[in-house]
Structure formats: C-alpha cells, structure tokens
Amino acid sequence: MTKTIARTYDTAFENRSRITAILLSACLFMALFYAYDVYSVVSKTVALEKVSRQTTAVSGAISALDGSYIALLGSVTPDALGAYGLEAGQVAAYIPLSAPTASLGGLASAGHEL
Amino acid sequence: MNSKQRFRTRLMLACVIAAGCVLAAKLYDTDIINGGAYAARAAAQYSKPSSALFDRGTIFFTSKDGTETAAAAVENGYLVYMNPMQVTDPQGDYQALSTLLPLDKASFIAHATKPGDPYEEIAHKVDASTSAAIQGLDLTGIRTAPETWRSYPGGTLAAHILGVIGEDGTSTAVSGRYGLEKYYDSVLSKPGVGPSIDAFASLFSGIKDSVFGGSAQRSGDVVTTIDPAVQAYLEQVLSQTESTWHPDQIGGIVIDPNTGAIVAMASHPTFDPNDLSSVKSNAVLSDPLVESVYEMGSIMKPLTMAAALDSGAVGPDSTYDDTGCMTVSGRKICNYDLRARGPATPMQQILSQSLNVGAATIALKMGADEYRKYFYSYGLGEKSGIDLPDEAAPLSGNLTIGADVDIATASFGQGVAVTPVGMARALSVIANGGYVVTPHVVKEIDYDDGSVVKVDPPRAGPVLSPKTVEEVKNMLVTVVDKAFRPGTIARTHYSQGAKTGTAQIADPVHGGYYADRYLHSFFGFFPAYSPRFLVFFYQVYPKGAEYASETLTAAYNDMAGFLINYYDIPPDR
Incomplete structure (x- = not known):
C-alpha cells in the first residue's frame, strides 16, 4: 500500500505542472459550464414566468369572451328579434310527401314549407 | 522514497x-x-399547502351547429399576499397598492401589523397586468403568486347541471361537490400543479412524476348535450313564469325523446357558482329535477291510457260509465269538478277532460299485476340513470302491495312520487314509439391523451306496440287541437301531443294533502308523429291559480315556438 502511494506520489511530483494545468483547466471549464447552466435556468425560468403571465392574460380573455358569447346567445330571443321588426316565419302551405304533384316536381318531394 | x-x-x-x-x-x-x-x-418556500393552484378539465356546452363553448373552465390569475413580519411601511404599502387594487384600509393595516404572522392574503383573482404592476412597486413583504380558480362563464346558466367544486375535507385538493363536477370528478380532476409559490421551487415540484411517471388516472374534458341558447331561453321562460305565479319551485326539461339527450334543464331557485358566498342555504345547490320526487298528477294519465290500450283492457273506441266519483277500498276518488260525464264516456275524454274516474276505471280494469307491470316498464320504479349525482329513487312501493286504491290513485299520478327527469323519461316512451331511453346531459368525454369516448346509452324496449303509441298520440294531439282553449297552443302546421297535470301536495305535518296547494305540470312533444323534442315543466305551489292549464300553457307555448324556430323544425301537417 505504501509503495503504491509512493509510486503515485513520485509520478505526480514529476508531472506536477502538467497535472496542475489540467486540473485548473478542468475547474475553469466546469465553472464556465456551471455559469452557463445557471444562466440557462434563470433565463428559462424568466421566460416561463413571462409565458405564464401571457397564458394568464389569454386565459382571462378567453373566459371573458366565453361569457360574452353565452350572454349574447341568451339575448337572441323571439322578443329581442321582434324589437328589430322580425317575426317568426309562418308556414304558408304544407305539401305532404304522400301527395306530390307534377307541377311542383322536386319541391313536392321535400315535404317542406313553401 | x-x-x-x-x-x-x-x-x-x-x-x-x-x-x-x-x-x-x-x-x-x-x-x-x-x-x-x-x-x-x-x-416554508410555499405559502401554505393550498388548492390555490390546481388544474381541472373543462365542461363544454354544445350549440346546435356543434360549436363547443366552455361552461366551466380554469382561469389563471394572481394572488397578492404579504408577509406582515417583513412589511416595514404598512401605510405606504397601502397607499401604493390602493391605486391598483380595491382595498379596505383598516383591514389592510390590521393584517399588515399582525405580530408573528408570516402570511396574509390581500387580493385574489388579480389579472396579469395588475400583478406585474404590483411587482414593479417592489414593496418589501408584498408578493404575488400564480393562482387558478374555477370559472363558470355562463354565470347562473345551467348551474344545477354544472355543479360546483369545493376543497376536500381531508386534504386541500379540490373535488366536485354537485352536478357534473361531482359525477365526472374522476375525469375532470388533473394532477395538481403543486402548491409552490416560488418559481424555482415549482421547477422541482414535478420532478418525481417526470422521472418516475405520473399517476395512471386519465383526465379530460366533458362535452355536454346542453345547448346554451336553449338553456338560456328555458331559464328566461322559468323566470317569467316564476314572476307571474310565485311558486316555491319551478323547473323545466327539454329532451330529445328518441335518444334521451337533454338539451336544456333548469330549475329555480338557482345560484351563481362563481359566487357561492351569496348562497344562503346549501339546499339550493341540489338539483330538484334529479334529487327530489313529486306526485306528478294527471300527466300520468297518458301512460295509464297507453297501458290500458296495450294490454287490451280497453280499446280506443271503448266507453265507460263516468259517475263523477267512485269509491275504491273505502276511499272516494272524484273528477276535478265532481261532475259525472255519463254512461258512455269515450276514452278520449279521460285525457281531454283529465278525468280521474276514467283513469282509475281503466287501470282497475287492467288489474293490479298488469298495471304494475306497465308502470315499471316505463322506468318509473327505478332511477333513470341520468349522469348526474345523488339521483333520488321513485317512491312507488305501495304498488307492490297491489291494493286497488293504490292502483287507482297511481293511474292519475297520486300516491306515487317520481323525479321530474324520471317523468320526462317515462313520457318519452309515448313520444318515441315505445322505447325507454336513458336521459343524459353528457355526449362525449375528450381525454387528454386524445381519445374520445362517446356517451350513447342504449335504449330498452319497445314496451308499447306501434299501434298503441299511435292511438295515444292521436288522443294527445286531439287534446292539444280540441281540448285546450283555441289559440293557446295548437299550431296549424305542427302536430303536438300535450297534457297538463294538477296534483295535490302532501302535507307532511298533518298527513293527507293540502287543501289549497298544488303541483302543476305540463308536458308536450312535437311534431307528434316524429318528435324532435319533449318539453316538460313543473312548478310547486304556484299562487293564484288552481290548474296547470292556467299557469304553464304559456311557458310551454313559448318554449315550443322557440324550439321550432331555433332548430328550423319543418311542419308536418
């Protein structure tokens, strides 16, 4: 065990400048990588917050539009249309399917109001 | 070395x-x-374990053209809160915040100066721009956090159908409490976003699910059969009728009798699920159309007539001796006006004049076993199976005893109690040619994984022959065309079958029935021989009128007219 440690020590001592340079380079690289990661996380979190705010705004707008649409649907009633001078359609005549006439041709086969 | x-x-x-x-x-x-x-x-990075952040599926209305509109959705906003232990200038903070939020000064100062209190909420449901402005103020101890809440864009529209959510009693998760929110809670619930307030902490709150996979629960959105325009009009008609007759309760159902799909269903009193603080009693949150049973009265007579015709006990041209009153098992049963119609009263008059003696006579002629068989075949002895929670079972146990008086009273809708939706289901049997459908308010579930499950309950039967159905329809069309006052609901080019019902209301205190309180009901379907819709109304104890024909005819007529125009239903005669 001691011999192994001694051999390792000798080798390391002979190459101490090279090893120091490699270790410092590795630390520098990892520090830069760490800084990049932190920047990446921070910027993505900020972007997430921004998107979250936009989603909130859009969600609120959609909800308001849904409410307006439903309210408009409910306001279109026969009474409301009557205020604009519109009346419910009246059936002028009914042509039964069982008695089509040649003069009416295809229209007779529909059996709908004229 | x-x-x-x-x-x-x-x-x-x-x-x-x-x-x-x-x-x-x-x-x-x-x-x-x-x-x-x-x-x-x-x-401690979290404000508190709370349900402030949750996700939930959307419930949609479906318009006639297939457009889906959100009836219940999750809305996003911000919660403004403070840490009173960090607040250094409550007065200044109030001055700054009050320009952006409506705040009560005394309350704000009281909360901001609470000793040893780490958390106080200032405002909820704040929009994004206001939240950004508050953050821009950079006030010490004042922060904003994302918040979600359940939003019902239609307000009171279909409130009973949609229901509400509430916090679970054992945890802080939200779950459905009433209506579809409760019935489809397992579908609508989604894995929580997590109660974190801090943005960085929230990044890690979902790591476990990301690495090990989320829960196996399938969540999604619920698409209803409710048309918002029809629903809105139905609720308007109910409001108008309620303002005229001041009933204790009023409700209506518009159903496709062929499929059981409910297009509109509402009852008053109602509530706004966006503002439960205004609800004085939780009883209003229950849907009486599903959860309450009533003795429906004379709208049971068409079902009795159909049973009698189908069983062969009577024919459409049969007659009976109407003496005005009859005694069954020592109990007197009389027509509404106590008048006799004579020895050759035709079957049609049982429906046209709503004769209790006639209904009881034909039911007794069938025999208890036969009558009971048909009564239960209409689905009146069981829950309808509607996809809403807490459905009440009908009260018809007295029919199993088979006493003549029970059969006689059931024939005109007294002595047995059913839910309004169960009654609509039974009446649909006549409208749709003899089949028992399952009423439903949901037509499909759209899961988040992209799969779609259609809700298409099967129908049972036929329980009536086509000949019987046609005969009863002819009678009900005659009721509309001849028995109702001219110009009220008959339409020249649209055949309609309809019947009113006026039932006595049971007196729970003294027993028997109230002398002056009635339940009014009305049902109609059109076009009678190929119906698109069946419309059912009821109201409990309307004031100022005794008979349903006075109080609900206008409501039915308005609703039928609206549906004919809205759906462009072609004439049939």
Whole structure:
C-alpha cells in the first residue's frame, strides 16, 4: 500500500505542472459550464414566468369572451328579434310527401314549407 | 522514497481519512439529525399547502351547429399576499397598492401589523397586468403568486347541471361537490400543479412524476348535450313564469325523446357558482329535477291510457260509465269538478277532460299485476340513470302491495312520487314509439391523451306496440287541437301531443294533502308523429291559480315556438 502511494506520489511530483494545468483547466471549464447552466435556468425560468403571465392574460380573455358569447346567445330571443321588426316565419302551405304533384316536381318531394 | 516523503504520504492519507470522516459526520448531521428542520425550511418556500393552484378539465356546452363553448373552465390569475413580519411601511404599502387594487384600509393595516404572522392574503383573482404592476412597486413583504380558480362563464346558466367544486375535507385538493363536477370528478380532476409559490421551487415540484411517471388516472374534458341558447331561453321562460305565479319551485326539461339527450334543464331557485358566498342555504345547490320526487298528477294519465290500450283492457273506441266519483277500498276518488260525464264516456275524454274516474276505471280494469307491470316498464320504479349525482329513487312501493286504491290513485299520478327527469323519461316512451331511453346531459368525454369516448346509452324496449303509441298520440294531439282553449297552443302546421297535470301536495305535518296547494305540470312533444323534442315543466305551489292549464300553457307555448324556430323544425301537417 505504501509503495503504491509512493509510486503515485513520485509520478505526480514529476508531472506536477502538467497535472496542475489540467486540473485548473478542468475547474475553469466546469465553472464556465456551471455559469452557463445557471444562466440557462434563470433565463428559462424568466421566460416561463413571462409565458405564464401571457397564458394568464389569454386565459382571462378567453373566459371573458366565453361569457360574452353565452350572454349574447341568451339575448337572441323571439322578443329581442321582434324589437328589430322580425317575426317568426309562418308556414304558408304544407305539401305532404304522400301527395306530390307534377307541377311542383322536386319541391313536392321535400315535404317542406313553401 | 525517503522518510520525509513517507511521512508526508502518511500525513496526506490521514488528512484524506479525516476529511472523509468530517464529510460523513456532516452528512449524518444534515440528513438524519437536522433533516426534518431543513425539510421544514424548504416547505416554508410555499405559502401554505393550498388548492390555490390546481388544474381541472373543462365542461363544454354544445350549440346546435356543434360549436363547443366552455361552461366551466380554469382561469389563471394572481394572488397578492404579504408577509406582515417583513412589511416595514404598512401605510405606504397601502397607499401604493390602493391605486391598483380595491382595498379596505383598516383591514389592510390590521393584517399588515399582525405580530408573528408570516402570511396574509390581500387580493385574489388579480389579472396579469395588475400583478406585474404590483411587482414593479417592489414593496418589501408584498408578493404575488400564480393562482387558478374555477370559472363558470355562463354565470347562473345551467348551474344545477354544472355543479360546483369545493376543497376536500381531508386534504386541500379540490373535488366536485354537485352536478357534473361531482359525477365526472374522476375525469375532470388533473394532477395538481403543486402548491409552490416560488418559481424555482415549482421547477422541482414535478420532478418525481417526470422521472418516475405520473399517476395512471386519465383526465379530460366533458362535452355536454346542453345547448346554451336553449338553456338560456328555458331559464328566461322559468323566470317569467316564476314572476307571474310565485311558486316555491319551478323547473323545466327539454329532451330529445328518441335518444334521451337533454338539451336544456333548469330549475329555480338557482345560484351563481362563481359566487357561492351569496348562497344562503346549501339546499339550493341540489338539483330538484334529479334529487327530489313529486306526485306528478294527471300527466300520468297518458301512460295509464297507453297501458290500458296495450294490454287490451280497453280499446280506443271503448266507453265507460263516468259517475263523477267512485269509491275504491273505502276511499272516494272524484273528477276535478265532481261532475259525472255519463254512461258512455269515450276514452278520449279521460285525457281531454283529465278525468280521474276514467283513469282509475281503466287501470282497475287492467288489474293490479298488469298495471304494475306497465308502470315499471316505463322506468318509473327505478332511477333513470341520468349522469348526474345523488339521483333520488321513485317512491312507488305501495304498488307492490297491489291494493286497488293504490292502483287507482297511481293511474292519475297520486300516491306515487317520481323525479321530474324520471317523468320526462317515462313520457318519452309515448313520444318515441315505445322505447325507454336513458336521459343524459353528457355526449362525449375528450381525454387528454386524445381519445374520445362517446356517451350513447342504449335504449330498452319497445314496451308499447306501434299501434298503441299511435292511438295515444292521436288522443294527445286531439287534446292539444280540441281540448285546450283555441289559440293557446295548437299550431296549424305542427302536430303536438300535450297534457297538463294538477296534483295535490302532501302535507307532511298533518298527513293527507293540502287543501289549497298544488303541483302543476305540463308536458308536450312535437311534431307528434316524429318528435324532435319533449318539453316538460313543473312548478310547486304556484299562487293564484288552481290548474296547470292556467299557469304553464304559456311557458310551454313559448318554449315550443322557440324550439321550432331555433332548430328550423319543418311542419308536418
């Protein structure tokens, strides 16, 4: 065990400048990588917050539009249309399917109001 | 290697071992001894475990053209809160915030100066721009956090059908409490976003699910059969009728009798699920159309007539001796006006004049077993199976005893109690040609994984022959065309079958029935021989009128007219 440690020590001592340079380079690289990661996380979190705010705004707008649409649907009633001078359609005549006439041709086969 | 190097080597080894021991000791201290304390500090990054952040599926209305509109959705916003222990200038903070939020000064100052209080909420449901402005103020101790809440864009529209959510009693998760929110809670519930307030902490709240996979629960959106325009009009008609007759309760159902799909269903009193603080009693949250049973009265007579015709006990041209009153098992049963119609009263008059003696006569002629068989075949002895929670079972146990008086009273809708939706289901049997459908308010579930499950309950039967159905329809069309006052509901080019019902209301205190309180009901379907819709109305104890024909005819007529125009239903005669 001691011999192994001694051999390792000798080798390391002979190459101490090279090893120091490699270790410092590795630390520098990892520090830069760490800084990049932190920047990446921070910027993505900020972007997430921004998107979250936009989603909130859009969600609120959609909800308001849904409410307006439903309210408009409910306001279109026969009474409301009557205020604009519109009346419910009246059936002028009914042509039964069982008695089509040649003069009416295809229209007779529909059996709908004229 | 000389002795110095050997010494240094051993010294390094000793340092490494010592460092390892220090690390191990520190690990033990951090994880085992103080682990709980650190976990508590981490949890302190959250405001409190709360349901402020949740996700939930959307419930949609479906318009006639297939457009889906959100009836219940999750809305996003912000919660403004403060840490009173960090607030240094409550007055200044109030001055700054009051320009952006409506705040009560005394309340704000009281909360901001609470000693030892780490958390107080200032405002909820704040929009994004206001939240950004508050953050821009950079007030010490004042922060904003994302918040979600359940929003019902239609307000009171279809409130009973949609229901509400509430916090679970045992945890802080939200779950459906009434209506579709409760019935489809397992579908609508989604895995929580997590109660974190801090943005960085929230990044890690979902790591476990991301790495190990989320829960196996399938969640999605619920698409209803409710048309918002029809629903809105139905509720308007109910409001108008309610303002005229001041009933204790009023309700209506518009159903496709062929499929059981409910297009509109509402009852008053109602509530706004966006503002439960205005609800005075939780009883209003229950849907009486599903959860309450009533003795429906004379709208049961068409079902009795159909049963009698189908069983062969009577024919459409049969007659009976109407004496005005009859005694069954010692109990007197009389027509509404106590008048006799004579010995050759035709079957049609039982429906046209709503004759109790006639209904009882034909039911007794069928026999108890036969009548009971048809009564239950209409689905009146069981829950309808509607996809809404807490459905009440009908009260018809007295029919199993088979006493003549029970059969006689059931024939005109007294002595047995059914839910309004169960009654609509039974009446649909006549409208749709003899089949028992399952009423439903949901037509499909759209799961988040993209799959779509259609809700298409099967129908049972036929329980009536086509000949019987046609005969009863002819009678009900005659009721509309001849029995109702001219110009009320008959339409020249649209055949309609309809019947009113006026039932006595049971007196729970003194027994028997109230002398002056009635339940009014009305049902109609059109076009009679190929119906698109069946419309059912009821109201409990309307004031100022005795008979349903006075109080509900206008409501039915308005609703039928609206549906004919809205759906462009072609004439049939």
